[in-house]
Amino acid sequence: MDNPSETAQKPSSYRLPTHRGERIKLVPHQMSPDPNDGDAVRTWLEERPRPWAIDLFCGAGGLSLGLEEAGFSVIAAADFDPVSTETHAANIQSLTWTGDLADPSAFIHQLDEWGIEDVDLLAGGPPCQPFSRAGVSKIGNLVRTGNRRVLDDRADLWRSFFSVIDRLNPKAMLFENVPDFAQAQGGALLVALMDELKGRDYEVHVKMLQAWQYRVPQHRSRLFVVGIAGNGKFEWPKPRGRQPTVGQAIGDLPVVPADTRGETQAYEGPPSSALAKSLRKGLRGEESRRIRDHVTRAVRPDDALIYSQLNPGDTYLDVPEDSRRYRSDIFNDKYVRLSFEGLSRTITAHIAKDGYWYIHPREDRTLSIREAARIQTFPDVFRFAGHPSSRYRQIGNAVPPMLASAIASSVKQVLGDSPVHSVVRENRAEYRISFRDSLIQWFKWNRRDFPWRRSDLNPWQTLLLEMCLHRTRAEQVAKVADELLRLGGTPDSFLDNLEALEPSLASLGLHWRSANLGAAAEFIRDRAAGQVPDNWQGMVAIPGVGDYIASAVLCFAFGRSSVIMDTNTMRIARRVSGKGPKQPKWDLRLSLYELAGAEGADAKWNQALLDLGAMVCTARAPKCKNCPVRAQCTTGLGR
Secondary structure, three states: OOOOOOOOOOOOOOOOOOOOOOOEOOOOOOOOOOOOOHHHHHHHHHHOOOOEEEEEOOOOOHHHHHHHHOOOEEEEEEEOOHHHHHHHHHHOOOEEEEOOOOOOHHHHHHHHHHOOOOOOEEEEOOOOOOOOHHHHHHHHHHHHOOOOOOOOHHHHHHHHHHHHHHHHOOOEEEEEEOHHHHOHHHHHHHHHHHHHHHHOOEEEEEEEEEHHHHOOOEOOEEEEEEEEEOOOOOOOOOOOOOOOOHHHHHOOOOOOOOOOOOOEEEOOOOOOOHHHHHHOOOOOHHHHHEEEOOOOOOOOHHHHHHHHOOOOOOEHHHOOHHHOOOOOOOOOOOOEEOOOOOOEOOOOHHHHOOOOOOEOOOOOOEOOHHHHHHHOOOOOOOOOOEOHHHHHHHHHHOOOHHHHHHHHHHHHHHHOOOOOOOHHHHHHHHHHHHHHHHHHHHHHHHOOOOHHHOOOOOHHHHHHHHHHHOOOOHHHHHHHHHHHHHHOOOHHHHHHOHHHHHHHHHOOOOOOHHHHHHHHHHHHHHHOOOOOOOOHHHHHOOOOOOHHHHHHHHHHOOOOOOOOOOHHHHHHHHHHHOOOOOOOHHHHHHHHHHHHOOOOOOHHHHHHHHHHHHHOOOOOOOOHHHOOOHHHOOOHHHO
């Protein structure tokens, strides 16, 4: 049966010993050459079948394993973490390099030493912490409190791809990251990534994929960017079969008893599902009867009590009040018992700290290392180096191999296609230029003149007025703009004259606006040497500054290309592209980015879009007959 019963009796005296902390050491793959033996490396490369791939930020090797399963030979891989590269080197026949890719020159030099002059696919996913919502929030708070510098170098690690691309000229590029990368820095990073690829003549494809659609039994959404040299016929992989379940992935694994003294147990029966059978594939001889890494952390008595009160699918809200240790209104999902019948929560690196989100469906414990690996679709033959916490972290950071294999198969297929004539690309370019030219020409004669559009404003003045425009009509701000600029033209003068400016600020509404502006001025004066930061991380560290204001100031004050998203511009994107109201914000941003053309989303472009949305493409009764881009608009064509 595919899903074990969740009503089976729980082990009555479950308690894990506290001594399990064995450091697993692994040896390199027996078929990999000595990376320091040039002759051995050259011979090995000559024997490796094409297509070749290199995996940057490889971690434990989830992406590499998926590439191998799709038919690629992963000839080289790189990562900063030595324990992760130990895992990778043991499981993947490859040249695995340990080092910092913030400066990729050392890795490129190593590729030269190995004699690697070209590659078919460059793949990888840089660290996701600078882009995830939790990571952005934590970093922002640390910057505001002075416990972290403004810039996080990890946010620029994706640029290492292009140093390697320029050295090897791969036929394709595959980039993976968390969904929030699409929104990072107001979408500027994704736009910059696409610009870099297009500038090197790659056809770019972007999509958010759900891992469960590719046999991975968890809620896991990931952003993928694929670049194909020239104009290949790339198609995203189609979903594979029915939704998998936690039970199908781990239901055949034995109970973890309290008296276990090692990390190796015996399988107690045949695989209980097709998924479990595939995850046992590759085990030979005695290993086919052993399950490795089936060990978890010790259970504290207070946790054991809570676990015992949770049914499959329950969260902390279902725990009786007298057993709760935390406020349920804040920590409503502090504990989650998984269900054999459903999907797991996303397996993340946080599982290395505690496993409260991953309580076993039937046993009063958190997931074992092997169970977490299986939910990520690592086969049982795949071993992990390091102490238990490190192994959990490697698993949580990995790309699920089955998801990686599905995408890699689509990339591999297009690499064999004949080059396609670039007429489609040229037509799209003409379409974008036509849209941009029509819009800018209209803007030339119909633009609205506001004080915040003056060319002589300093960055603080631009920031001041953009913060005043937040949730406020432009006409209201225009009435008090001259006084704000005269008395508060610098952070110091604004703070000195804040009391005199209070009536003007109060007229704009939002009682907390004055406090936010004062806090922003103090932050810039005290933390930024009186200068408005000219980078995204510095901007969003300013109190009261969110994505929209940061995008606007960077564009209007510093000349940065930035797609500014508000209700007006998102409405234009939906109508022009024909995308429905449920289309995610990042996808609408890409639509506007495509329309901006080669000049990019500069100040004139953004101001023109904002005016078009306010004056013509209004929410109600849009004036389609007067629209300068009606011919290019999916909605307007029928009016």
